[in-house]
Amino acid sequence: MTGAHATVLVVEDSPTMRQLLTYALMRLGDIEVLEAEDGLDALRKLAARTAPVELVITDINMPNLDGLKLIARLRADDATRDVPIVVITTDSGEGDRERAMALGATSYIEKPLQAPKVLEVARRLLGREPAP
Template identity: 40%
Template sequence: MSKSILAVDDSTTIRQMVSLTLKSAGYEVTEAVDGQDGLAKAKGRSFNLVLTDQNMPRMDGLSLVKSLRGLPEYKTAPILMLTTESSDEMKSKGRAAGATGWLVKPFDPPRLLEVVRKVLG
């Protein structure tokens, strides 16, 4: 059975690119348009991985990571940030919030798949 991934980004273009990349490798992908939408979709089921942008309306990526880590089904699930933010300060905040890793855009499809395979074990 294919592993499930929740892809959260307010940009339709980015969501399509990420989905296309992940689906081409056989993953099942669910899209969410911001942190709030992502949290609502995550609560309904247990995704194997969450991949989220940082700067989004309503709820940003770091707030989403913190909220997910408070849910029993996402205590240990991998959560990756995929964002244009590249400062050490933001990465530290991501680590403190409970993110598993930090990918800086623009994303490279083969590299994204490599990281996804690694964190999914």
Template identity: 35%
Template structure:
């Protein structure tokens, strides 16, 4: 089963999105701040991370930079989730190391398309002879 780490501090957003993803067949693990998100990415080895950018303790920008700087987690695709819809925010997310960007409120069909595209790309990039992350 494909595991998604959802890093989101807003309880309502976290509950709503995790339930919707679970109904689509994903296993969802949760973190409530950037620091715990980085730690959970290391210990849970998710197939993909959905990262809120406005987080307590450590924001999503820094958490993503740390994930991408760590050999153990750099290959995990990260989708930035933010209420900020300015084109500069998309650029900032990509600069931090995010693989894609989506805005809140989440439109599930659009987000699912991005998730599937990144999971397919990650499987295609898996070393020959290695099992793709599933």
């Protein structure tokens, strides 16, 4: 066993990126991936659950409610105050990254997304051992 069952919420408006993230995360095993297409959808899906999620991975630029506002909302809510949040940034998005970290993001990964990097960050934040 490398860790307990975990639920990860992926928040990304691009279906292609969402799929890439989900496929990468599924490789961890013993994992459930919830997908949301923007911040508002993420808040709705969290509100509909009785159990918390163990990790949130969110894009920044999204319609309805962007990633920065989502981070602020999650950190203001007792239920999600301590959930690790990974923000997806562009290499030109240094300002966004700094804002995200200041709002309480735990870590970040840069686009273009690479599955090994996603896995490395997710494993670390979920307390999973790396594959032998």
